[in-house]
Amino acid sequence: MDDRLESRLASGDATAVGECYHAHAAAVRAYLRRLVPYEDVDDVLQVVFTEVWRSRHRFDPARSLPAWLLGIARKRAVDHLRTRRPPTLSLDAVGDPAGRDGRVDVDELADRDRVRRALDELPVVQRQAIELAYYGDLTQREVADRLRVPLGTVKARTARGLHRLAALLPRAVA
Template sequence: MNETLEMRLAAGEAGAIGECYAAHAPALRSYLRRLVPTQDVDDVLQVVFTEVWRFRHRFDPSRSLSAWLFGIAHNRAVDHLRARTPTTVPLEAVADPAGRDGREDGDAFADRDRVRRALDALPDVQRQAIELAYYGDLTQREIADRLRVPLGTVKARTARGLHRLSRLLPPAAA
């Protein structure tokens, strides 16, 4: 009887997971490289194949094995990214600019306090993106690399945060 890899995997044949790994790991690794930091790809891939073996009874051998594998890989990559705690730069670590005459002036203190309170009202991910851009002087690409998130995510977080800040901060008097 000539059973397919799909049928042997679903049946729990011990050698099937090794064949599945040999056949599909390179493509899954390449896919995961686009989603998670490079140093985490092999860890996520291992979780994917552990889950494949653990939930093999859920796989329908008449369906696409690669589609099922890529679905699991995507879900584990998302879980991995959500579980990470991104690093932030605290506002207190950034030097305060001096006033026009080289000293701090009262208006600057008040403005800085208003901005800090408004930033504190933002969701953490939006505040973090804005702080890294404006206080950390990083480009959006550099922020994406530092936070290990897609560039589009940084752009969306920054835009949403700035929009929310515009509603929280009254216009400056001219």
Template sequence: MNGTLESRLAAGEAGAIGECYHAHAPAVRSYLRKLVPPQDVEDVLQVVFTEAWRSGHRFDPARSLPAWLCGIAYKRAVDHLRSRAPATVPLEAVADPAGDDGRDDGDTLADRDRVRRALAALPDVQREAIELAYYGDLTQRQIADRLSVPLGTIKARTARGLHRLSGLLSPATT
């Protein structure tokens, strides 16, 4: 057990990685807390010291051991984050915006559902024109340009679609 920890680690001496872990794991753990979610810190820390043990022969004892370990930690944290599937939520599961008072109103939710069902009952071209106008916040001219359709056609589709929606949403049909 002659020499510094750095030289013993580079020489692959048995026990050097254990000493390295005890001496530097708290600092590497603290560094990893800035890079990965809290529940993943210990797993990535283990990967860092496993790699340090396997590649100790590449370490230059004249250089900074903590900096070398943090370099490994950074690379393994990036690998860990890249390997994770991005958290996605199905669009259908996303709630609609809350009402003016911050709460969802049961009647408002029911009305939204009725409108969605009524829109689904429209012919595709009419529904598309209405959705682009009301949900896409586009003018009829912008809709016509986007769909490469004459402005008069968009006006007719919108008018027919709104007339049909009015019939579908009237209290007599519910």
């Protein structure tokens, strides 16, 4: 009988899953940290090893156990991210700041209304990026983390959105 961890796992040995966890959980956790928010890593890790237990009979001991584990981890991380909705900040939640003298300036309110209407014309992903950056006062890195998209995607969405806003808003006359 082959007493390697891979063979025992594939044959359904109940102790092999525990040993697999002790041997590979740190590597799987490190991999998941690159894919899911930090606070969700342990939850996804638990799902990964639950699936390892459920699908242990499908594992081929001739193949790489770490690669199989990371494949499961990637699939569960993607599933986890797809079920979460990114938090957004509504423009209605942002109060209107007072003018320099403490009162609300009517011209500023009209400008804000035009900007809000123009923002409503943007695709949702562009509007989210702009709202989080300008109204949520987040850096592009923070926007990327909040929306769970790459930094380059946030930069592209913001640039396209601002370009479109410039076309939608009438030029200010000095």
